Amino acid sequence: MSSLSRRQLANYTAEQLLAGRHEVVSELAAYLLQARRTKELDVLVMDIEAALMNRGVVVADVSSARSLGLTAKEEVATTLRRAFQAQELHIREHVEPSLLGGVMVQTADHEFDGTLRKTLNQLKALKV
Secondary structure, eight states, rough: OOHHHHOHHHHHHHHHHHHTTTHHHHHHHHHHHHHOOGGGGHHHHHHHHEEEEHHEEEEEEEESOOOOHHHHHHHHHHHHHHHHHHSSSEEEEEEEEEEEEEEEOOOOOOOOEEEHHHHHHHHHHOOO
16 A cells, blocks of 8 residues: 655645545544554644645634734734735634733744744844
8 A cells, every 4th residue: 555645645635624524634633543654743734734725725823922802813814814815714823921922923834923022032132
């Protein structure tokens, strides 16, 4: 039995998800277990998100020090839709108090770090 590449798995899974076949996630999990490829899971998820992005569906992780208000969420969503020309957008919000303020946005292949922590670290680096 030939092994499927991660890219093949990601593209197949993305196509099936877009077709509304959400059971493909269980099928993928079973395949990874049977093929003893569970260590690839984290990277495979990123590959699936990249495959979805190529098809106009953006999945973004948005982290902030505190839960974003409705206006901030709408601004982030509008910016992401515009930046990626997304037909569909899914945001996973994370609260990380260590960020101090601002937001960090991560997609399958992009990262924007507009956090206060990053700004402070940049100022520290300038100190002579």
